[in-house]
Amino acid sequence: MAETLTAFGWVVMLSMIITLWCASLVALRKTLSEEDKKAELITRQGAIESYSPRALFELREWIENHPNDPYREIAVQRYNECVETLKKTDESFYDWNDSQISNLERL
Amino acid sequence: MEEDTGLARDQWATRFGFVMALVGAVVGSGNIWRMPYVAGMNGGGAFLVIYLVLLYLIAVPGLMAETLLGRYTQRGVIGAFKNFLGEGWSEGLGLVVVIVNIGLMSYYAPVIAWTIYYLAHAVLGTFYQPGFDPTAFWAAFSGSPLLVVGLHTLVAVLVGFVLLFGISDGIERVVKWMIPALVVTLSAVAIKGLTLPGAMEGLAFAFNPEWKYMTDANTWIAALGQALFSTGLGWGIALTYGSYLGKNDDVPLGGGLITAVGNTSIGLLAIFTVFPAVFAFGLEPTTGAELTFVSLVSIFPSMTGGYIWGLLFFLGFLFATYSSGLGITEVGVTTVKEETRLTRTQSVIAVVGAWWLLGIPSAYSSEFLGWMDFMFGNFGLPLATLMILILVGWVIDSKRARILDLNHNSDVYIGSYWDPIIKYVIPTVMVFIMGYYFATNIEDPRAISGLALMVGLTIGSILLMQFIRRGKTNEPALTPGGD
Numbered sequence: 001m002a003e004t005l006t007a008f009g010w011v012v013m014l015s016m017i018i019t020l021w022c023a024s025l026v027a028l029r030k031t032l033s034e035e036d037k038k039a040e041l042i043t044r045q046g047a048i049e050s051y052s053p054r055a056l057f058e059l060r061e062w063i064e065n066h067p068n069d070p071y072r073e074i075a076v077q078r079y080n081e082c083v084e085t086l087k088k089t090d091e092s093f094y095d096w097n098d099s100q101i102s103n104l105e106r107l
Numbered sequence: 108m109e110e111d112t113g114l115a116r117d118q119w120a121t122r123f124g125f126v127m128a129l130v131g132a133v134v135g136s137g138n139i140w141r142m143p144y145v146a147g148m149n150g151g152g153a154f155l156v157i158y159l160v161l162l163y164l165i166a167v168p169g170l171m172a173e174t175l176l177g178r179y180t181q182r183g184v185i186g187a188f189k190n191f192l193g194e195g196w197s198e199g200l201g202l203v204v205v206i207v208n209i210g211l212m213s214y215y216a217p218v219i220a221w222t223i224y225y226l227a228h229a230v231l232g233t234f235y236q237p238g239f240d241p242t243a244f245w246a247a248f249s250g251s252p253l254l255v256v257g258l259h260t261l262v263a264v265l266v267g268f269v270l271l272f273g274i275s276d277g278i279e280r281v282v283k284w285m286i287p288a289l290v291v292t293l294s295a296v297a298i299k300g301l302t303l304p305g306a307m308e309g310l311a312f313a314f315n316p317e318w319k320y321m322t323d324a325n326t327w328i329a330a331l332g333q334a335l336f337s338t339g340l341g342w343g344i345a346l347t348y349g350s351y352l353g354k355n356d357d358v359p360l361g362g363g364l365i366t367a368v369g370n371t372s373i374g375l376l377a378i379f380t381v382f383p384a385v386f387a388f389g390l391e392p393t394t395g396a397e398l399t400f401v402s403l404v405s406i407f408p409s410m411t412g413g414y415i416w417g418l419l420f421f422l423g424f425l426f427a428t429y430s431s432g433l434g435i436t437e438v439g440v441t442t443v444k445e446e447t448r449l450t451r452t453q454s455v456i457a458v459v460g461a462w463w464l465l466g467i468p469s470a471y472s473s474e475f476l477g478w479m480d481f482m483f484g485n486f487g488l489p490l491a492t493l494m495i496l497i498l499v500g501w502v503i504d505s506k507r508a509r510i511l512d513l514n515h516n517s518d519v520y521i522g523s524y525w526d527p528i529i530k531y532v533i534p535t536v537m538v539f540i541m542g543y544y545f546a547t548n549i550e551d552p553r554a555i556s557g558l559a560l561m562v563g564l565t566i567g568s569i570l571l572m573q574f575i576r577r578g579k580t581n582e583p584a585l586t587p588g589g590d
Binding site for chain 1: 121122123126151152155156159307308310311314315316355356357360361364365368369371372375506507510511514515516517518519520
C-alpha cells in the first residue's frame with residue numbers, strides 16, 4: 001500500500017471533487033435560480049410555458065407519429081396549453097424567439 | 108391538466124426543501140461507514156472511476172424515472188401502479204414496495220438507535236474518561252437488548268412525531284436545516300482529519316487507483332451496488348417525495364441529478380472524514396459498523412479537541428440516519444393514507460407501529476439484523492427497483508414518459524439516451540444483481556430464504572390486493588394522472 005497519493009490518485013481525487021461537489025453545487029444553484037425565475041414570471045404574467053423549444057418539437061413529432069396512442073389526448077392538451085401560453089405571455093421561460101412562437105399552431 | 112384525485116395533497120413549500128428531503132432520505136449510514144471502506148477494498152481510485160460511470164449512467168436516470176412517476180400520478184407507490192394498470196393485482200406490486208420499505212426500516216431503526224446512544228455519550232464525555240474501552244462499551248451496549256429496544260422505541264417516537272406534521276410542516280421543516288448541518292459537521296471533522304499526521308496514507312488508500320480492479324467483476328458489482336442502493340433508487344422514496352411536487356417543478360435536476368450526486372458528495376466527504384483519521388491512528392478501515400462505533404470512538408480522545416470532533420461526527424451521523432428514517436417511513440405513510448380511510452395521524456401510527464414491531468428482533472439481535480439486511484438489501488431492493496422501473500420503462504414506455512412528462516417544466520432537456528437506460532439497462536441490472544447474489548451465496552441459507560421471501564411477498568401481495576378489490580369496478584386502465 002502506497003503511503004502517499006500518486007499522480008493518478010490526485011487525478012482521481014480531484015476528478016471526484018469536480019464531478020460530485022462541483023456538479024452538486026452547480027445543479028443546486030441552477031435549479032433554485034430557475035425556481036425563482038419561474039415564480040417571478042408566474043407572478044408577473046400569470047403563466048409560463050411548460051416545454052423548451054426542443055422538447056415541444058419532440059412532443060409534436062411524437063403526437064404526429066402516434067395517432068392511436070392512449071396518451072395522445074393528454075399530449076395534445078399539453079402541447080396546446082404550451083402554445084397558448086407562449087402566444088399570450090410577453091416573456092418566455094425557455095429560450096424561445098419571436099419567429100419560433102409565431103410559427104406555432106395549436107393541434 | 109390537473110386530475111381530481113379527491114385528496115387534498117400537501118406540497119413542498121420550496122424546491123430547496125424538496126431537494127434536501129430527497130438527499131437526506133438517501134444519505135444514510137451506508138455513506139458514512141460503507142462508502143469509504145468499499146472504495147478502499149476495491150482498488151481505491153479504480154472503484155471510484157467505475158462508481159462514477161455507473162452513477163451517471165444508471166442511478167441518475169433511474170432516479171429521474173422514479174421521481175417522474177410520483178409527480179405524474181401525484182400518488183404514492185400503490186396509487187402509481189393503480190394509475191396505469193387499474194385496480195386489483197397490479198396494486199400488489201406497489202404493496203411489495205411498501206413492505207420492502209417497512210422491512211428496511213425495521214432494521215434501520217436500531218442503527219439510528221445506536222447513533223442516538225453514541226451521540227448522548229459523546230455529549231456526556233464518556234469516551235474521554237480514563238480507562239474507557241470502546242470495544243467493551245460497544246459489546247455492553249449491543250448486548251443489552253432492553254436498552255436497544257428502548258432506543259428503537261424512541262426512534263419510532265421521533266420519526267412518527269415529525270411525520271405527523273406532514274410534508275411541508277414536518278419533513279421539510281426539519282431537513283432543510285438538518286442536511287446543511289450534516290455537511291457542515293462532516294466538513295469540520297474532515298478538515299480536522301486532514302491535518303492529522305498520516306492522513307495522506309488514508310487518502311492514498313481511498314484514491315490511488317489499482318487498475319487491475321478495473322477488470323475484476325467483483326469491483327463492478329460492488330460499485331453497482333453502491334451506486335444504485337446508496338442513492339435510494341427503487342425504494343419508492345423518490346416516487347413518494349416526487350408526488351408532492353408542484354406542476355411547475357423540475358424533475359431531472361432536483362429529482363435525479365442532485366439526489367444522486369448530492370448523496371455521493373456526502374459519501375466523498377465521509378471518505379475525507381473517516382480515512383485520514385483511521386490511518387493516522389493505524390486502525391483497520393474495513394470493519395463496517397465497528398469502524399464507526401469502535402474504531403473512531405477510540406481515536407477521538409487522542410485528537411486535540413476530540414470532544415468537539417466526536418460530538419460533531421455523531422451529530423452528523425444522527426442527521427444522516429434520521430433523515431433517511433423519515434423518507435423510508437413516508438413511503439408507507441403516504442400510501443396507507445391514500446389507500447385506506449385512515450387519517451395521516453392514524454397512517455403514521457400504523458406504519459411506524461408496523462416497523463417498530465417488526466424491528467424488535469433486529470434491535471434484540473444483531474445477527475437477526477444481519478439476516479434482514481442480507482435479504483432486503485440483496486433481494487428486496489432490486490425487486491422493488493425492478494417493479495418501479497418496469498412500470499416506467501415498459502408500461503408507460505420510457506420514450507413516451509420522457510417526451511410527455513420528464514421534459515415537462517424541466518430546467519434541462521433530457522435526450523433519447525435516457526429511454527434505453529430505463530427500459531433495458533436498469534431492469535437487466537436488477538435481475539443480474541439478484542441472480543448474482545443468489546448464485547454466489549447459494550450455500551448460504553440466507554440466499555434461499557431471501558429469494559423465497561421476496562417471491563412469496565410478491566405473490567402474496569398480488570393475491571391480497573386482488574382479493575381486496577374483488578367485486579369492485581375497476582378504474583379504466585391507462586388513465587393519465589395528475590399533471
